[in-house]
Structure formats: C-alpha cells, structure tokens
Amino acid sequence: MKELVKLEEKRQKILADYRKEQKVAIILMLAAIAFGALAYFFETFFFIFTAFAAIIAFVFFGKAVVHLNSFKKLVKEELIMMLLKQQFEDVYYNHKDYIPSSRIVQTGMVKRPDRFHGEDYIKGSYKGVKFEVADVDLKERVERRDSKGNVSVSYQTYFKGRWYIYQFGRTFKEVLKIVEGRGYQVNTRGLVKVDTESIEFNKKFSIYASTQEYGFYHITSSMIEKFLELEKLHRGSILYYFSGNELHIGVNDRKDYMELSLKTPINEESLKSFISDIDLIPAIINELRLDSSKFKSSL
Structure with a gap:
C-alpha cells in the first residue's frame, strides 16, 4: 500500500x-x-x-x-x-476530542468521577446506525490518613478503556442494564433483577431492567451468545446500557487505544491491533444486529 x-x-x-x-x-x-x-x-x-x-x-x-x-x-x-476512511464513508476523528463525562455518568453504570480524561473521539455511521467512540479515564479521589493524622490525597483510576455509543432509529421507553460482575457501581433504582436460562451468562453478568419482560425482549438466546462472544474479545470487564434510542457499551480494560511507538515500523503487521480496534465498531452493529427491524423506527 x-x-x-x-x-x-x-x-x-x-x-x-x-x-x-x-x-x-x-x-x-x-x-x-x-x-x-x-x-x-x-x-x-x-x-x-x-x-x-x-x-x-x-x-x-x-x-x-x-x-x-x-x-x-x-x-x-x-x-x-x-x-x-477505508472502513467508513462518513467518519469524523479528533484525537483531542472525547465523549463528555456527563453522558457517561447519566447512564448510571459508573459513579461520577473526581477527575476525567478523554481522547481519540470517533463519530460516524454504519448501516444507518450512528456511533460515537472515545477513550476515557475515570478517577476517584482517595484520602489516606497515617498514624500521625497526616492526610495524603491521590486519584485512582476505576474505569479506563473505551466507551461506545450507538444510536438507532427506534426509541425504547424502558431501560436495560447489563454489567460484567456484580455491578456494585450500577444504579439499579426502579429496576428489577433478571436471570436468564444460561448459567454461564448469569455467572458472568448482572442484569437489571425496567421489567422482566423488557429484559427478555433483548436478552434472547442468540443475544446471549453474542454478548459472551464480545466478552471473550476483551480483557477486563464490559457493560451494556439500553435506553431510548441508544446503546452504550463500556470496556474497562485499562488499554490505551490508537497508540503506536516511534520505534515500531508502520506496516500491515504492526497495524493489526489498530485495524482490529476499528473493525470492532461495525462488528458490534453486525453481531447485535442493531440495523435490524427490531431497532428501526416503527413509524
């Protein structure tokens, strides 16, 4: 090339x-x-x-x-x-831009950070589904007091990775939250706990929805299979948030995306990780079928 x-x-x-x-x-x-x-x-x-x-x-x-x-x-x-540009016809990228922390916090999937950093913002569309992606780093303020009463302050990262936002045509009135692990940071007020028929899925994820019916509307057997496949592609933990016409996906893997060392030659071999990171954006749309009639406007 x-x-x-x-x-x-x-x-x-x-x-x-x-x-x-x-x-x-x-x-x-x-x-x-x-x-x-x-x-x-x-x-x-x-x-x-x-x-x-x-x-x-x-x-x-x-x-x-x-x-x-x-x-x-x-x-x-x-x-x-x-x-x-090789992957998408309509795409915008700014390495200094980011998804605002307010949009992330309003999902109730993570706690409000005391310090926030974002970068590598990507925005575009694929198969009629709009998407936004950015690297995010959320930190909390931690105070420690020694035996003499002296207080030291540090800021520790509790979420670092990628945040995806997908927008589709249909607007849902209910909410679905899926989080890997126990989900102790997730705001579950007004939601009910949902258990699936998959023991493996229930062990890996905690599920909360406005109603049991709405939870099972999205979490079908094929969707469970796709969620498990996506989970295996990532280190760390992953979360999903369905609300309105948006799906948020947070990947907490402590990884810096879109980075390359000056000493690394630029060739097809060295760019495999870059390409796989980019390919994951449309792969989520394809795997979860966000372009299907289920997610299109009923009007």
Missing part, C-alpha cells in the same frame, strides 16, 4: 532526527555530570561548564520531545484517519 510506504518513510525520518537529538543530549548531560564532579573535587570554576552543558542538554532533550510529538501527530492525523 503506497500510503503506508509514505508514512513509514516519514516515521524513519522522524526516528533518525529523534535519535540524533537524544544522542547529543545524553553526551552533554554526561559532560555536565563530569564537570560537576570536577567542580566538587577541584575548582568551583567548573560549575560554569556544568550549568552550560546541562542547559544545552535540556534544549536537545526538548528537541527530541518535539520529534515524538511530530510522530504522534503523524499517527493521529494521517494514519488513523486513513484507516477509518
């Missing part, structure tokens, strides 16, 4: 420049350490050389970081966009 060859040539050029700047920075930093040792044991005059070498070293380290950022821009603005 010609596009990949061109991107790989750009990567090699950036890598060469990065290594050059980094090498100079390391040599200067070693020189600064040597001058510092001489100044300590012999003459304070050497402190001038120490400071000068250290300052120049930091300048070259800064230049190396610029090259890293240049490569990140190459990946985010050229490579990922190219891969997305």
